[in-house]
Amino acid sequence: MTDMSPHQGSSAGHENAPARLGYSPVADIAHKPRATDTDPKAARRAERQVATMFLLSMLFVVLFVVAYIGIDKTTVVYIPVLGEVGASNVALGFTMGMAILLIGTGAIQWAKKLMPDVEVVQQRHDMASPKRAALEAEANYERGKEESGFARFRIIRRTLIGAMVLFPIPLVVMLRDLWTPTEFTEGKSPAELLSTTMWTPGMRIISDGTYQGAHSEVDSGGEMAGDVEAAEDSIAFRPIRPEDLPVGGLIAAIPQELPEVEHEEGNLNARGKAAIILVRMEPQDIRSQQGDGWDYQGILAYSKICTHVGCPIALYEQRTHHLLCPCHQSTFDLADSGNVVFGPAARRMPQLPIGVDEEGYLVAMSDFAEPIGPSFWERG
Amino acid sequence: MTTTSPVEKAGGATATYVDERVGSNKFLSRNLGKVFPDHWSFMLGEIALYSFIVVMLTGVFLTLWFKPSMAEVVYDGSYVPLKGILMSEAYDSALNISFDVRGGLLLRQMHHWSALIFIAAMAVHMFRVFFTGAFRKPREFNWLIGVGLTTFGLLAGFSGYSLPDDLLSGTGLQIARGIVQAVPVVGTWAAFLLFDGEFPGTEFISRLYGVHILLIPGLILALVTIHLMLVWTQKHTQFPGPGRTNDNVVGYPLLPVYMAKAGGFFFIVFGIIALVAGLVTINPIWIFGPYMPDQVSAGSQPDWYIGFLDGALRVMPNWETILFGWTISWNVFIPALVIPGIIFTVLGLYPFIEAWVTGDKREHNLLDRPRNAPTRTAFGMMAITFYMLLWVGGANDIIAVAFDLSINSIIWFLRVALIVVPPIVFVITRRTCLGLQRKDREKLLHGYESGRVLRLPHGEFIEVHQPLNEKELAVITAKHDYVPLPAPDKADADGVRNKHYRVQMLRHRLSEFFYGVNVPKPTAAEIEAGQHHAEEQAAIEAPLHEYEDSDVIFNAHGGVLHHPGMAKTNAEQVEGVDQRH
Numbered sequence: 007m008t009d010m011s012p013h014q015g016s017s018a019g020h021e022n023a024p025a026r027l028g029y030s031p032v033a034d035i036a037h038k039p040r041a042t043d044t045d046p047k048a049a050r051r052a053e054r055q056v057a058t059m060f061l062l063s064m065l066f067v068v069l070f071v072v073a074y075i076g077i078d079k080t081t082v083v084y085i086p087v088l089g090e091v092g093a094s095n096v097a098l099g100f101t102m103g104m105a106i107l108l109i110g111t112g113a114i115q116w117a118k119k120l121m122p123d124v125e126v127v128q129q130r131h132d133m134a135s136p137k138r139a140a141l142e143a144e145a146n147y148e149r150g151k152e153e154s155g156f157a158r159f160r161i162i163r164r165t166l167i168g169a170m171v172l173f174p175i176p177l178v179v180m181l182r183d184l185w186t187p188t189e190f191t192e193g194k195s196p197a198e199l200l201s202t203t204m205w206t207p208g209m210r211i212i213s214d215g216t217y218q219g220a221h222s223e224v225d226s227g228g229e230m231a232g233d234v235e236a237a238e239d240s241i242a243f244r245p246i247r248p249e250d251l252p253v254g255g256l257i258a259a260i261p262q263e264l265p266e267v268e269h270e271e272g273n274l275n276a277r278g279k280a281a282i283i284l285v286r287m288e289p290q291d292i293r294s295q296q297g298d299g300w301d302y303q304g305i306l307a308y309s310k311i312c313t314h315v316g317c318p319i320a321l322y323e324q325r326t327h328h329l330l331c332p333c334h335q336s337t338f339d340l341a342d343s344g345n346v347v348f349g350p351a352a353r354r355m356p357q358l359p360i361g362v363d364e365e366g367y368l369v370a371m372s373d374f375a376e377p378i379g380p381s382f383w384e385r386g
Numbered sequence: 387m388t389t390t391s392p393v394e395k396a397g398g399a400t401a402t403y404v405d406e407r408v409g410s411n412k413f414l415s416r417n418l419g420k421v422f423p424d425h426w427s428f429m430l431g432e433i434a435l436y437s438f439i440v441v442m443l444t445g446v447f448l449t450l451w452f453k454p455s456m457a458e459v460v461y462d463g464s465y466v467p468l469k470g471i472l473m474s475e476a477y478d479s480a481l482n483i484s485f486d487v488r489g490g491l492l493l494r495q496m497h498h499w500s501a502l503i504f505i506a507a508m509a510v511h512m513f514r515v516f517f518t519g520a521f522r523k524p525r526e527f528n529w530l531i532g533v534g535l536t537t538f539g540l541l542a543g544f545s546g547y548s549l550p551d552d553l554l555s556g557t558g559l560q561i562a563r564g565i566v567q568a569v570p571v572v573g574t575w576a577a578f579l580l581f582d583g584e585f586p587g588t589e590f591i592s593r594l595y596g597v598h599i600l601l602i603p604g605l606i607l608a609l610v611t612i613h614l615m616l617v618w619t620q621k622h623t624q625f626p627g628p629g630r631t632n633d634n635v636v637g638y639p640l641l642p643v644y645m646a647k648a649g650g651f652f653f654i655v656f657g658i659i660a661l662v663a664g665l666v667t668i669n670p671i672w673i674f675g676p677y678m679p680d681q682v683s684a685g686s687q688p689d690w691y692i693g694f695l696d697g698a699l700r701v702m703p704n705w706e707t708i709l710f711g712w713t714i715s716w717n718v719f720i721p722a723l724v725i726p727g728i729i730f731t732v733l734g735l736y737p738f739i740e741a742w743v744t745g746d747k748r749e750h751n752l753l754d755r756p757r758n759a760p761t762r763t764a765f766g767m768m769a770i771t772f773y774m775l776l777w778v779g780g781a782n783d784i785i786a787v788a789f790d791l792s793i794n795s796i797i798w799f800l801r802v803a804l805i806v807v808p809p810i811v812f813v814i815t816r817r818t819c820l821g822l823q824r825k826d827r828e829k830l831l832h833g834y835e836s837g838r839v840l841r842l843p844h845g846e847f848i849e850v851h852q853p854l855n856e857k858e859l860a861v862i863t864a865k866h867d868y869v870p871l872p873a874p875d876k877a878d879a880d881g882v883r884n885k886h887y888r889v890q891m892l893r894h895r896l897s898e899f900f901y902g903v904n905v906p907k908p909t910a911a912e913i914e915a916g917q918h919h920a921e922e923q924a925a926i927e928a929p930l931h932e933y934e935d936s937d938v939i940f941n942a943h944g945g946v947l948h949h950p951g952m953a954k955t956n957a958e959q960v961e962g963v964d965q966r967h
Contacts, residue, residue, distance in 0.1 A: 079488050080464055088665060095491045099664010102492070107657025113650025121643045128421040128635045130621055130751055133524040184579040196578045214680070258680065269458040275584040278560075278679030310680050315564025315699065315718055316585070317557060318682040332686050333561060334700045335783060335793050348794050350699060350717045352706030380564035381715040382574040386708060 042119045052119035059112035066105035073097035190271055197384035201377040203279040205358060205370040210262040211284065211307065215242025245367040248303055251286045254324045258310065259284050261370070279378055281310040281318065282358055284368070285340055287327060294343045296375065300359035302368065307358040308344050309378040312336055314351035316380045329355065353381065422644045423624035423637035427514045432648060434507035436655040438610065440500040441542075442603060447493045453479040454549065454595030456588045465672050473551075473676035476591050480550035480671055495663035501546060502668075503659065505539045505691045512536065516736075516766050519754035520623045523747065526737040528616045531609050533734040538606050540691055545598040547669075547689055551591055554669075556677025557686050560585060561699075568718035586679055625753050626864030628856045632752045687784070690777075697779025698725050701800045729773070743896040745871050757826075758865045760819035761900045767815040768808040775804050816903060823905035826862045829854055830908055867906045871897040 041048035073094070081093040088096070151157055191199055243265060251257060261280050267273040289304040300306070308329070310318050317333035327341035336349030344355030356378045359371035377385055405411040422428075455475035461468045463478070464485045483490035512532055515521055521529035544562075548555045563585050566577040582589040621635050630636045638644050674683060688696050698721030705716040732739075740762065741747070756763040778785070779800045786793045836852035854862070874890035877883050884890070 074488055079486065091667075092491065094488060095495075096664050098489050099492045099495075099660055099662075103657045103659075103661030103664055105657075106653050106660055110650045110653030110655075110657055113646045113653065117643050117646035117650065121646060123638075123643075125424070125636050126421055126639060127629065128419075128621075130633050130635060133620060133749065181579060185582050188583075191583060196574045199578075199584055200574070260680075270588065272584065272587070274586050274679055278585055281680030314704075315568075316560045317686070318680045320682050332682055332783070333557065334696070335797070336704075346704060349797075350702050350704050350721075352704040352715065352717050380567050380718070381706060381713050382567045382577075383569075383571055383712055383714075384574055385713040386711040 037124055040119065040123065049120065052115065056112045056116045056120070059108045059115065063105045063108035063112070066101045066108065070098060070101035070105060073101055188272070195384075197382065200279075200379070200382055201385075203373055203378060204261050204263065204267075204276050205280055205373045207370065207372050208363060209370050210245045210363065211259045211282070211360065211368045211370065212243055212245050212262045212264075214258045214260045214281070215244070246284070247366055248286075248305055248362065248368060251284060251305055253286050253288055253304065256283055256285045256322045258282075259307070278311065278316075282307045283310050283319070283322070283329075284360075285322065285327070287341060291327065291341050293341050296343050296354070296357040297359055300357055300371070302360050302362060305360065305368065306340060307360045307370070308338075308340060308355045309358070309374060311379040312351060313346075313353040313355060313378075314349070314380065319355075417618075418639075418641045420618075420640045420644075421621075421635045421637045422640065422648075423622050423630075423635055425625055427518075428622065429651060430507055430511035430514055432651055433655055434504055434511055435610065435614075436652045437500040437504040437507060437659065438606065439652070440656055440659050441497060441504055442607075444493050444497040444500065445599065445603070448483065448497055449599060451479060451483045451487055451490065452476070452549070454592045456551065456586070456591050468672065468675070471676060474591070476549060476551040477671070477676045480552070484672060492660070492663055495666075495668050496659055497546075498668045499663050499666075500659045501543050502689060502691075503655075505536070505543055508532070508536050508539055509691075513766070513770070517754075517756040517763055518623070518625075519750060519759055519762065521737040522750040523741065524620055524749055525616070525623070526741075528613055528620070529737050530734055531613045531616070533730060535606060535609050535613065537730055538602050538609070542598065542602045542606065543689055543691055545594050545602065547692075548594055549591060549598060550669075550671050551677050552671035553674035553677050553681055553683060554671075554686060556586065556679070557682055558688055558692075559590065560679065561696075565718055565722040568715040569723065570712075570714055570719065586677070621751070623751055623753050626755070626861050628860040630752065630860070630864075632749070635751075687781070693780035694773055694776040695722060695726060695780075697776040697782070697800075698722065700782055701776065701779040701797055701804065703801070725776075729769075732769075740900070743893065743900050744868065745893075745897065746868070752864060755861070755865070757819040757822040760816045760823070760903055763819050764812045764815035768812040771808045771811040772804060775800055775807060820903060820905055823865075826865070827905050827908060829858070830862055863907065865907055867904060868901045870894070870901040 042052050043049075077094045077097055079092070079094050082090055083093040083096070084090055085096065156163055187193070245262065246257070246259065259282050260277060264273070264276055264280060267276050284305055284307050286303075286305045289301070292301060292304065292306070295301060295306070312319050312331040312333065314331065314334055314336045317331050319329050319331045319338075321330040321332055322328070322340075323330065327339060328347065329338045329340050329344075330336075331349065331351070334350050336351030337347045338344045338351070338355045339347045340355070344357055346352070346354060356374045356376050358374055360368055361371050363369045401411065401414075453475045457475045458472055459475050459478050461471050461473055461478055461481065463469075463481055465481055468481065480494070483494055485491070515529065515532065544558070548559045548562075563577055563581060566580060567573045569576060578584075580590070580593070581587045582593075622637075624630050624635060624637065627636070638647070675681070687693075699718065702717050702721040705720075707714045707716065754762075779797070782793055782796045782800070785791065786796055833851040833853045836850045838850045838852075839847050840850055841847050871894050873894045874887055875884055876887055
C-alpha cells in the first residue's frame with residue numbers, strides 16, 4: 007500500500023519555513039520520498055555529482071583557452087560524421103559548450119536531488135484593482151480635467167489635437183531623401199529607371215567572366231543541364247562570335263561596357279538589369295519570338311532576371327528549351343517567345359534583339375522592348 | 387536571520403544599502419518565495435528567452451568585427467578560393483570573422499543557431515499557449531505581445547540573414563525587393579526609397595544593419611520585458627491536478643528550486659547552442675560566394691521561418707492584372723503580403739474573437755486540456771496544417787529531387803491541398819477530441835478497465851475496474867461544460883423589435899459551433915439514474931469485494947471509483963488477494 011501523505015520525506019526545516027512565508031505544502035498531492043531524502047549515502051553521492059560537474063566546467067574553460075592559443079585557425083581535421091572541419095571551431099565550440107552546459111546540468115541535478123521537491127501552494131489575487139482604486143482614479147481624472155480646463159477650452163483642445171496630428175510630418179517628409187538621384191539617374195522616375203537597361207543598338211555582347219576561379223555551386227538538378235558557368239572558363243569577358251556557341255549551348259553574357267562602369271556609379275545595378283543569357287537552338291525549333299528576326303541564326307538572347315520577383319535564372323533544359331528559376335520554379339519556354347509555361351511568374355522573359363556587327367561579333371540591336379525583372383505598379 | 391560568513395555579511399550590507407535607496411526589500415520579501423508551477427511545456431518559453439539572450443550576446447561580439455558596408459574591396463584573407471575576388475566590405479568582414487578571427491566562426495554559428503532556435507521556440511511556445519487556452523482572460527495582452535515578438539523575430543532573422551551579403555542573402559533581398567515592388571500604388575517608390583534607388587544599390591546593408599542591431603532588438607527587448615512582467619504579476623497558469631484550483635498556484639518557490647532550475651536551464655540552452663555551433667555548420671557563406679545580382683545557386687533556400695512565405699510565393703497561381711495602365715501583381719502581393727497579414731491578424735485577434743463568440747468573461751488560471759476545447763484545438767490544427775503545407779511548398783524543389791517527383795505535380799497538389807486538407811484536419815481533430823472526452827467520461831463512470839480478469843467463486847469471469855488515482859480524477863473533473871449562448875428573440879415581450887437581432891444571431895450560431903460539440907461530464911442525475919444498475923453490479927461482484935476493504939465507493943455502473951485500500955498494481959493486488967486467502 008502506498009502512503010499518500012504529502013509530508014513524508016520532506017525535511018523538517020522545509021515544512022516549518024513555508025508557513026511563515028504564506029504558503030503551505032499541498033495537502034492532497036502524493037509525494038514520494040527520493041533516495042536522497044532517505045539515504046544519506048545517496049545524498050552525498052548527489053552532492054559529489056553536482057560538484058564534479060562544476061569542477062569539469064572549470065576544466066573545460068581551461069581547455070578552451072588552451073585550444074584558443076594552441077590550435078591554428080587554418081587547421082582542418084577529419085572527424086567521423088562531421089567530415090572535414092575547422093579544428094579551432096570544433097575545439098572552441100566543444101569546450102565552451104561543455105563548460106556552460108555542465109553549470110546547467112549541475113544546477114538542475116542540485117535542484118532535483120537535494121532541494122525540497124514538495125510542491126507548495128500560493129493564493130492568487132484578482133487582477134482587477136479594488137473598487138476604491140477605480141473610484142479614486144476616476145476622481146483624480148475628473149479633477150485633472152476640471153483644473154486643466156480641457157473640456158471647457160474647446161479651441162485649445164482642437165488646436166492641440168491638430169498640432170499633435172501634424173508634428174510627425176517632418177519626420178516622414180525627411181524620408182524622401184532616402185533616395186537621392188545621382189548624376190546617372192538624374193531626372194528619371196523610378197518607373198523609367200526600371201524600364202531601361204544599358205543595352206544600346208550595336209553594343210557588343212561579351213561573355214561574363216566575373217567568376218573566374220571562385221564560384222558557387224551550380225546544381226545541374228537531374229535533367230536540367232546547361233551549367234551557366236561551365237562554358238565561361240575559357241572565354242572571360244570576350245566578345246562572342248556566333249560560332250562560339252554550339253547548338254544546345256547556353257552562356258551568361260553582359261554588355262561590353264558594363265565592366266567599365268564603376269561600383270559607385272551603380273555597376274551592380276546596371277548588371278542586375280542588363281544580364282542576359284544566350285542560347286542557341288536549331289532555327290526550326292524556334293516556334294515564336296517576341297519580334298521578327300530577333301534571333302541570329304538560332305541564337306536567342308533573353309533577360310536573365312526572372313519576371314516573378316527578380317531571381318537570376320540559371321537552369322536550362324536543353325531538350326525542352328525550358329528555363330527554370332531556382333527560387334520559385336517559374337518556367338519559361340525559350341523556343342516560344344520566353345512565355346511562362348509553369349509557376350508563379352505572370353510575364354514572359356523579355357527578349358533582346360540581336361545581330362552581328364561588321365567584325366562578326368554578336369551585338370544588341372536595341373534595348374529590351376519591355377521592362378525586365380519583377381512587375382511594378384507603373385509598368386502597365 | 388543568522389548570517390555568519392563574511393560574504394553573507396557583505397551581501398546583507400549591500401542589500402540594506404540598496405534597499406535604503408530603492409526600497410528593494412519590499413519587492414524581495416514578496417517575491418523570493420513566489421511560487422511557479424512546474425510542467426515541461428512551460429520550458430518552451432524559457433528556451434525562447436534564453437536563446438534570445440544568446441543571440442544578443444553573440445550579436446554584440448559580431449558587431450566588433452562586422453563592417454556593414456557595400457563598398458567594394460578585394461578579398462585577401464585566409465580563405466584561399468576567394469582570394470583576389472571583388473566583394474563588398476560586408477562579405478569581406480563576414481569572411482574575416484569566419485576564418486581570421488579565432489572563435490569568430492563559432493560566434494557566427496552560435497548567433498545563427500540561437501536565432502533559429504529562438505524563433506522555433508517562440509512558435510512552439512505559442513502552440514502550447516494556444517492549445518491550452520492560456521491566452522484567455524486575463525492574459526490576452528500577453529498573447530498580443532507574443533504575436534508581436536514572433537513578428538519581430540521573423541524580421542530580426544531575415545534582416546540578419548541578409549547582412550553578410552553572400553549570394554544567398556542577396557538573393558533573399560532581391561526577392562524582398564520584388565515583393566515591395568508588388569505593393570499596389572506605392573511599391574515602386576517604397577523600393578527606391580528603401581534601397582536608395584535600384585537594386586542592389588550601395589546603401590541597403592548599412593541601413594539594414596541599424597534595423598537589425600538596434601531597432602528590432604530594442605523592440606523585442608522591450609516586449610520581452612513587458613511579457614515577463616505580466617507573467618510575473620498575473621502569475622503563471624497551471625494544468626489541473628490535485629489541489630490546483632483557479633485561485634491558487636501550486637509549484638516550487640522561486641528561491642531556491644525555481645531559480646536553480648530556471649537558471650540551470652539557461653546554461654543548458656546556452657551550452658547546447660555552443661555545442662551545436664561548434665559541431666554543425668550553418669550558413670557557410672564562403673561556399674556561396676559574394677553577391678552578384680545576376681548569379682544564383684540552385685536549391686536556394688531561406689531559413690526555416692521564411693519557408694512558409696517562400697512556399698506561398700511558389701504555390702500561388704500567376705495572376706496579374708493591368709487596370710487602366712497600372713499593374714497589380716496578385717501573384718506576389720497576395721502570397722507575400724496578404725496571406726501573412728491575414729495569418730498574423732487572425733492570430734493576434736483570436737483571444738478576443740473566442741471571448742466574444744463564447745461570451746466567456748471569467749478569469750482563467752487553470753489550463754484547458756486541448757481535448758476539452760475541441761473547436762479551438764481543431765482550429766489550431768487547421769491553421770498549423772495550412773502553415774505546414776506552405777512550408778512544404780517552400781521546399782518543393784528539394785522534395786522533387788529527393789523523391790524524384792515532378793515539381794509541377796507537387797505545386798498542383800499543394801494548390802488543392804491548401805484548400806482541401808485544413809478543413810479535413812479540422813473535422814478529424816474535433817472528432818478525436820470528442821473521442822478523448824468520451825473516454826474521460828467512461829473513466830469517470832467506470833474507472834479504468836484494468837485488464838485483470840477474475841473468476842468469481844460461482845464461475846463467472848469479470849474484468850476488474852480499477853479506480854482512477856487522485857491525480858487523474860482531479861485532471862478529468864477539472865473539465866468545465868460550457869453552454870452555447872442562447873438564441874436571441876426577434877422582439878421582446880412587448881413586441882419591440884430587437885435591433886441587435888442579426889449580430890446576436892451570428893454570435894449565437896458561432897457559439898453553437900464552438901460549444902455545440904461536447905461530451906458532458908457525468909452529472910449528479912446521471913449517477914442517480916445509474917444507481918440501480920450499480921446495485922445489481924455490486925451484488926454480482928460481492929464475492930470479489932469481500933477480499934477488499936469495506937469503505938469502497940461505487941460509481942453508477944459498478945466500477946470502483948475510490949477506496950483507500952486498493953492496490954496500485956495488478957501484482958500487488960493479486961499478492962494481496964493471495965495473502966488474505
